[in-house]
Amino acid sequence: MTDSSVASVPVEKLADHVGQTVQLRGWLYNRRSSGKLHFLQVRDGTGIVQAVAFKGDLEPELFESLGHVPQESAMRIVGEVREDKRSPLGVEVGVHQAEVLSESEPFPITKKEHSTGFLMERRHLWIRSRKQHATLRIRARVMKAIRDFLDDRGFLAVDSPIFTPNACEGTTSLFEVDYFDDKAYLTQSGQLYAEASAMAFGNVYCFGPTFRAEKSKTRRHLTEFWMVEPEMAFADLNEVMGVIEDMVCYIVQCCLKDRALELQVLERDVEKLQAIQKPFVRMSYNECVEFFQQKGHPFEWGGDFGSPDETFLAEQHDRPILVHRYPADVKAFYAKRDPEDDKLSLSVDCLAPEGYGEIVGGGERATDLQFLLDQIEHHKLPQEAFEWYLDLRRYGTVTHSGFGLGVERVTAWICGSQHLRECIPYPRMLYRIYP
C-alpha cells in the first residue's frame, strides 16, 4: 500500500520538487528491468517520468510484481524527486512505495507498427501514445494562444450558431439536419454572424467547430474542425493583415516557450519555427502570377491557387506569406472589390511555409447593399435567407474586415505533422465517426 496522504504532484511540475517526497498517480507506459532495478516509465497525462524501483528499497513481493505489471496499468507511487540531467524533464523519481491500482488487459497498441486503420479505430487509446499526446497538448496551447491574443486586445467572444438556415459559401458541402419539421444546416463558417456581432460589439470573434461534407479523402480534409473567426468593425484589409501577422507570430512563440518538450518528442525542427517573425512577405495575387511566369511555374491568371501553387510560393520564404487581392471570382460573394480594379477582391490568404499552405483566409467585407443584392442574384442564392445579413448594410454599414484561422491546420504546421487527422482529438472524416 502507499501513503495516499503524501501531496500528489503532476509530472510536468516535478522539477519544482527536487529533494521532496511526492505522490505520483498515473499509468505504466513502459518498463526496463536489470536485476536489482526496474525503470518504470510512468505517464500521468501531463508528461512521462522515469520511476526507479531498487530491490533493496521494497518488499520482495512488491519488487517482483513490478517486473510483471502490464503496460497501462494504473499505479500510485510515493517516492523522492531526484535530479537527472539525462531526462528531458530534468528529474526522475526514486520509488519508496508503489501500488497497482488496476491491472490493465494486454494493451493493443504496442511498439510494433500498426496500420492507420487499426490506430484510428483505437483513437481513444492511441491518444495515450507519446507523439499523439504531444500533438494534442500543442493543439490545446494553440487554442489558448488564440484566445489570449484576442482577449488581451479587446476582442469579445460572441459565438455564432451551429444550426443555420443558409449556407455561407454554397450548399454542396453542407450537412443537412432534420430540424423538427424543418431542415437546418450545420455551419461551415461563423463569419456572417460574426459580422452581425461586430456591428453590435466592435471587435469580436467566434470560435467553435465548423463542418464540411466534402467527399474528399485526403490528408487535408476533416468533416469537423475548429476555426476561430475574428471580425473587426472599422478595420480595412491592411489592418487585418497586421492582426493575422501578429496572431500567427504569437501562437508560434507560445508553443516554442511552453511546448518545447512536446516539439522535441515530435522531432520538430524548431529553428524553422523560430524564424516565424514579423514582417511576413506580402504579395498581391498579380505579383504571385508574375512570379510564377518568371520562374516557369505553369499558372493562368484568374484561377485559385492549388496546393502545388501554394507550396511553390511558400517554399521561397522561411516565414508565412500574405497573398492579397485575389480575383473576385475565386472568393465568396461578400468579399469587397478592390476600388483600383473591380476584377479583384480585398481578400487575403496566409500561406504557411514548408508546404503547409493556407492557414488563414480573410479580407474586407462588402459594405454596399446594392452590390450584395446583385451578388446574391448572380450566385443564385436565396435572398430571403440573407435578409438579416443585408440588414447589416441597411442600418449603419461600416468598413469591416475579418479572417478565419483553422486550428488543426496551424497545429499540423507547428507540429510538422503530415496528417490533419492526428491534430484533433477525435477526427471525423468521410468514413470515420468512431470512436
Next chain:
Amino acid sequence: MTDSSVASVPVEKLADHVGQTVQLRGWLYNRRSSGKLHFLQVRDGTGIVQAVAFKGDLEPELFESLGHVPQESAMRIVGEVREDKRSPLGVEVGVHQAEVLSESEPFPITKKEHSTGFLMERRHLWIRSRKQHATLRIRARVMKAIRDFLDDRGFLAVDSPIFTPNACEGTTSLFEVDYFDDKAYLTQSGQLYAEASAMAFGNVYCFGPTFRAEKSKTRRHLTEFWMVEPEMAFADLNEVMGVIEDMVCYIVQCCLKDRALELQVLERDVEKLQAIQKPFVRMSYNECVEFFQQKGHPFEWGGDFGSPDETFLAEQHDRPILVHRYPADVKAFYAKRDPEDDKLSLSVDCLAPEGYGEIVGGGERATDLQFLLDQIEHHKLPQEAFEWYLDLRRYGTVTHSGFGLGVERVTAWICGSQHLRECIPYPRMLYRIYP
C-alpha cells in the same frame, strides 16, 4: 470631415484618456437636443458614451445635420474626453469634429414595446440594444472565467467531437444527421469522450456547443447551447464538489469585478451575487427528501427533482446548494454507485439560488467493466457503439469524476434574466433557426 489620424479609443477605455483628444468610431444610439446642444449617445460595441456637440464649436451645417442623423447611423467623432461624474463611465466627449460615415435606414427597434417574436426575428439588430448587449458581454466573461479557472489549474482543453455514433443518455432527444451513406448524431454531451481524454491527459475539459432535440418550448430550453465538461482522473465525488464550488465562485467574482456596468444596466441586485461564497450548502438527496417532508413540500423518494422542488430547496439559502447521492435510477448508466447504498449514485447537482435551479450536474463515474456491461444491457443500449468507452475500464481503469456546467444557465442566473434565449447570441429553439 474628421481627422482620422487621431488615435481611436474604445468607449470602455475612455476614462483612461481624460483631457486628451481622441477619435470615437461607432453608431448613434440615441439623441437629445436643446437649442445649442446635441447630446449624442454613441455606442461602439464596448460601451455607450455621451458626445456633446455645441453649436458654437461646429460648422452650422454640420451642427444642424447632427440634429437629424437617424439612430444607428455610423459616425466618426473627434473630441476631448472630459470628466463627467453623472455618467456611469465617468466621462463624456466634447465634440470637435464629426462625420456621418453611413446614414441608417429607420431602425426597426425603437423605444416602444416590441413583441418577443418581432425582436427574435431581428436578433442580429436586437443585440445592439443596451440590455441584450450587457447580457452577452457577461456571457463572454463567464466563458473566459471558466477557461481561465481550468487552465490555471492545469486542466487541458481536449475537444470532444460533435458527430457521434452513439447517444450519451438515450436517443430520443438527439438530432440525426445524414452522414454520407450513414447516420450520425449531434452530441448531447462531450462527457464520454472527456473520460477517454482524462485517461490520456489527466485533468481535462471539453467546451463546445451541445444539442438537444427536445420538443419543449419553455424558457429553460434551447436546442443548441454551450457546456463546459471538466473531467478529472483520480478524483472522487468529494473533490469534484470542491472544484464546482471554487469554479462557480470564481465565475461570479469575475463578473462582479469586470462587468459592474453591465450588471447595473440589467438592474441586477449585486448583493445577491456578492453572497456567493464558499462553502456551499451540501445536502444528500436523502436529506433533501427528509427536509421536504418536514416542510410539508410534497415529494416522493425515488424521483428526480422537478423545477418546483429545486426552487423550494434553493430558496432556503443565499448561495448555491450541492445536492449529492441521487437515486441511481434517475441518473445516467455510467454513474458510480454509492458503496454505502447501492440504490444511490455518487452524483451531484449544483442548484443556483433565486429559483434558477440546476446549473451543474456531475459525479463519479463507474470504473468496473462488468457493472457497465450490465448497465448497458439493462438500458438496452447498443454495446457495440460503446466498446471504445468500455475499453477505458479494460486498460488502466481509475477513479474519475467530472461535471458539466451550462453556460447559458449560469449567464441567466448572473444576469438575473428569465429567458435563456437572451443569454446566447443567436438562440436556436423549437421553431427558431433564423436569423
